[in-house]
Amino acid sequence: MRKIYGLEVSAEMVTRITDKILPIAKEWQNRPLNELYPIIYLDGIVFNVNKDGQIVKKTAYVVFAVTIEGKKDILGIWIGEAESSKFWMGVLADLRNRGVKDLLICSVDGLKGFEEAIKASFPKAKIQKCVVHQIRNSTKFVSYKDRKAFCADMREIYTAANEEAGLAALDRFENKSGTKCYQELEGQLAIFINILQISS
Structure with missing residues (x-):
C-alpha cells in the first residue's frame, strides 16, 4: 500500500477490513x-x-x-x-x-x-x-513474420456472418495449408468447425 498509494496500513487495520468483507464475500459466493x-x-x-x-x-x-x-x-x-x-x-x-x-x-x-x-x-x-486461446495456441506453429497474415485469415473464419460464409473462409484457409506457415495446423481446423457449428 505504501509503495502504490503512499499509505501506511497496519496489520490490525487489514484484519479489521477483512473481518468485515469476508462474511459479505462468502454470502455473495453462496447466493442462489x-x-x-x-x-x-x-x-x-x-x-x-x-x-x-x-x-x-x-x-x-x-x-x-x-x-x-x-x-x-x-x-x-x-x-x-x-x-x-x-x-x-x-x-x-x-x-x-x-x-x-x-x-x-x-x-x-x-x-x-x-x-x-x-x-x-x-x-x-x-x-x-475460447477463440483467443485457440489463436494463441495456433500461432505457436507460425513464424513471427507470417503471424499477421495468418491471424487475418483465421479472423475471416471466426467472424463469419453465418456457417456458410465461415465454411467458405475455412476452405480458403485449408487451401493455404500447403504453404510453410500453415502446414502444422491441420489438427487446429476442427476447432474452427466447432466454433462455426455453435455460432450458427
Whole structure:
C-alpha cells in the first residue's frame, strides 16, 4: 500500500477490513443462481501470492455468465492451486448446488479433461473452445513474420456472418495449408468447425 498509494496500513487495520468483507464475500459466493444460463465463460487466472514469506502460485477460477436477459454476472470466484479439470469439477458441482440446472454454451480453454468435467455435470451443454486461446495456441506453429497474415485469415473464419460464409473462409484457409506457415495446423481446423457449428 505504501509503495502504490503512499499509505501506511497496519496489520490490525487489514484484519479489521477483512473481518468485515469476508462474511459479505462468502454470502455473495453462496447466493442462489438462475436455473439456466445461455452462455458461461470458465477460466483460471494464475497469480503470485505471498504465503508465509514465500511466493507461491494460486489460481483464481472464475465463472462469468450472460443471463437470459443479456445481463453479465460473475457467478463465483474460487481459489485453488494450479488449474486442473478436477478442481473445475468441484466448481461445476457448486453451480449445481446453487440452483443451476442447465447451461447452453460453455466457453473454455483447451485444458485437458475440461470438456469431460463439464459434460459430467451438464451433459447437454455445448462446448466452445475460447477463440483467443485457440489463436494463441495456433500461432505457436507460425513464424513471427507470417503471424499477421495468418491471424487475418483465421479472423475471416471466426467472424463469419453465418456457417456458410465461415465454411467458405475455412476452405480458403485449408487451401493455404500447403504453404510453410500453415502446414502444422491441420489438427487446429476442427476447432474452427466447432466454433462455426455453435455460432450458427
